Amino acid sequence: MVEWDAVIRVFFISILGTFFAMGILTLIIKLMGIIFAYYGDKNDSQE
Amino acid sequence: METELFSFISQEIGFLHLTPGHVLMWIIASSLIYLAITKKFEPYLLLPIGFGIIVVNLPLVDLMGNDDILGIIYNIGIGKDLLPLLIFMGVGAMTDFGPLLANPITFIIGAAAQVGIPIIMLVAIILGFDLKEAASIGIIGCADGPIIIYATSKLAPNLLGVIGLAGYSYMALVPLIQPPVMKLLTTSKERRIIMKQKRKVSQTEKILFPLVTTVVIILMIPTSAPIIIMLMVGNLFREAKVVDRLHNVAEGALLNLCTIFLGICVGATMDAAVFLRTETLLIFFLGLVNFALCSACGIVMVKLLNLFRKDKINPLIGSAGVSAVPMAARTSHIVGQQEDSSNWLLMHAMGPNVAGVVASSVIAGIFLSLLL
Numbered sequence: 469m470v471e472w473d474a475v476i477r478v479f480f481i482s483i484l485g486t487f488f489a490m491g492i493l494t495l496i497i498k499l500m501g502i503i504f505a506y507y508g509d510k511n512d513s514q515e
Numbered sequence: 516m517e518t519e520l521f522s523f524i525s526q527e528i529g530f531l532h533l534t535p536g537h538v539l540m541w542i543i544a545s546s547l548i549y550l551a552i553t554k555k556f557e558p559y560l561l562l563p564i565g566f567g568i569i570v571v572n573l574p575l576v577d578l579m580g581n582d583d584i585l586g587i588i589y590n591i592g593i594g595k596d597l598l599p600l601l602i603f604m605g606v607g608a609m610t611d612f613g614p615l616l617a618n619p620i621t622f623i624i625g626a627a628a629q630v631g632i633p634i635i636m637l638v639a640i641i642l643g644f645d646l647k648e649a650a651s652i653g654i655i656g657c658a659d660g661p662i663i664i665y666a667t668s669k670l671a672p673n674l675l676g677v678i679g680l681a682g683y684s685y686m687a688l689v690p691l692i693q694p695p696v697m698k699l700l701t702t703s704k705e706r707r708i709i710m711k712q713k714r715k716v717s718q719t720e721k722i723l724f725p726l727v728t729t730v731v732i733i734l735m736i737p738t739s740a741p742i743i744i745m746l747m748v749g750n751l752f753r754e755a756k757v758v759d760r761l762h763n764v765a766e767g768a769l770l771n772l773c774t775i776f777l778g779i780c781v782g783a784t785m786d787a788a789v790f791l792r793t794e795t796l797l798i799f800f801l802g803l804v805n806f807a808l809c810s811a812c813g814i815v816m817v818k819l820l821n822l823f824r825k826d827k828i829n830p831l832i833g834s835a836g837v838s839a840v841p842m843a844a845r846t847s848h849i850v851g852q853q854e855d856s857s858n859w860l861l862m863h864a865m866g867p868n869v870a871g872v873v874a875s876s877v878i879a880g881i882f883l884s885l886l887l
Contacts, residue, residue: 475640478650478885479633485881489735490626490874496727497619504720 532574536787543790544568544782547680556687559771560660560778564680567782579783589780593668593675598777599661600745605770606661607749608762610840610872612724614865617713620820621832625870627816628836629878631656631808635801642797647671650882652798655682656805657875658689659838664777665742666879670886676784677795681802689842690849692803693810693834697850700814701830706854708829710863721754732877738887739880746876810834810843813867828863835864836871844868 525531547565551558571578571585578585592598615621632653639649651671654663655678663682667675685692697706725747733740752762813836817828831851835843844864851860 470640471646475637475646478646478882479637481885482633482636482878482881483630485736486626486629486874486878487623489732489877490622490870492735493728493731493873494619494622496731497616497622497724500720500723500727501616501619501714501716504717505714 527575529574529576534574534787536791537572537574540568540572540785540787540790544572547684550687557683559774560683561687563775563778564683564782567779568785569782570779571783571785572787579786585780585783588776589783592773592776593664593780594672596665596668596741598773598780599665599668600741601769601773602661602777603665603742604745604749605766605773606840606872607725607746607751608753608766608770610746610750610753610869611865612750612869613716613721614713614862615867615869616716616720616724618863618866620828621836621866622870622873623820624813624816624828624833624836624867625872625874626836626877628809628813628833628867628871629657629874630812631805631810632878634808635805638804639801642801644794647886648674650886651678652801653805654678654875654879654882655685655798655802656809657838657871657878658682658686658806658809658843659872659875660686662742662838662875662879664781666882669883673789674798676781676790677798678802679781680785681799684799685802685806686839686842689806689837689839690846692806693843693846694850696807696810697814697831697834697847700811700818703854705818705830706851707858708827709855709858710829710832710860711826713863718754718756722751725750725754728873732873732880736877736880736884738884739876742876742879743873746872806837809837813837813871829858829860832860832864832867836867836874838868838871838875840868840872841865843871 544565547561550556551561577583579589580586635656636649636653639652647670651667651674654666660683664679667678729743729747732743749765752758752765813833814830817830817833821827831847835847837843844861847864848861851858
């Protein structure tokens with residue numbers, strides 16, 4: 469007997485959870501990129 | 516004397532215990548070895564897997580018992596997850612996340628390419644598999660060998676051999692499976708989109724990436740910790756540039772050693788009695804649909820993103836969101852070149868390709884968290 473409640477739970481949490489985690493990473497890396505594009509260039513020119 | 520001789524022959528000579536199932540498994544194993552050697556289809560895995568299948572289907576030989584050589588390697592290497600995790604460290608040591616860092620939106624494409632996994636999980640449940648088995652069948656779509664083995668060994672160890680073989684076989688067939696899906700879902704105009712050159716990523720960013728990702732992902736999904744830790748420590752060895760010996764071992768000797776044992780052990784789980792069942796064919800069929808579906812989800816996500824972007828993304832790189840590094844990225848590049856030979860998509864496609872590695876670790880972690 470399939471427990472459809474559990475199946476639906478796994479289905480939605482796996483999709484939403486993956487997008488959530490990857491979305492957070494996108495924002496952090498984007499922010500990191502912006503910071504480094506600014507400060508990183510300065511450091512390069514100092515070198 | 517004659518009775519003893521007859522008894523010896525009937526009990527100890529393997530030929531008399533051969534079954535059609537054994538012979539059929541030898542044929543399957545020989546086909547894998549043939550494909551590995553002549554067609555170069557994932558030779559590093561299909562060759563040891565093929566050999567493992569042959570030896571485990573020799574009558575009167577028990578190699579998988581607790582005190583037998585393959586049994587010992589299996590129990591420690593796969594039963595305790597050691598081999599897939601060490602291989603994942605090697606994958607991290609070999610992977611350049613630069614293209615992903617240069618274009619972070621490709622994280623979302625990597626996530627989208629995992630959507631086929633839960634969809635196929637639903638289909639598998641409807642076809643009669645239980646939830647854990649269905650989740651393992653779904654994981655085939657992530658196209659990441661160590662993750663397929665890691666998740667399946669925990670969720671459905673009874674299907675490990677079949678799912679492992681299906682995963683590695685389809686990874687080898689990415690250049691055949693993906694192009695029809697890519698052409699079906701994109702127009703000629705879309706395939707000709709030339710993407711802007713991405714910014715140069717600094718070495719500091721590359722060093723920070725494994726540290727940040729480890730912390731962020733594990734804080735969100737603690738069950739993915741073993742996979743993420745191994746992937747990212749390997750990558751840190753690579754990017755730190757000060758531990759060449761560790762980096763070389765992780766991506767070289769250690770990776771190769773683990774691949775040998777993993778391949779033989781996965782092959783050795785494919786005993787004729789376990790493998791030759793209707794559900795094996797069903798799993799192979801679902802795996803094929805899964806690969807195509809995950810590729811399609813990545814492409815559709817790019818098309819959705821393009822609705823809101825000024826700098827358009829070539830939808831061909833969407834299919835690279837399934838891991839299969841670097842085969843999927845190469846396939847995107849080749850299909851793009853068929854449309855416009857001046858269009859170099861390879862480095863752009865590497866972004867979603869390596870994002871797929873991270874995303875598949877995340878979805879595997881979520882499955883393990885919910886199902887164990």
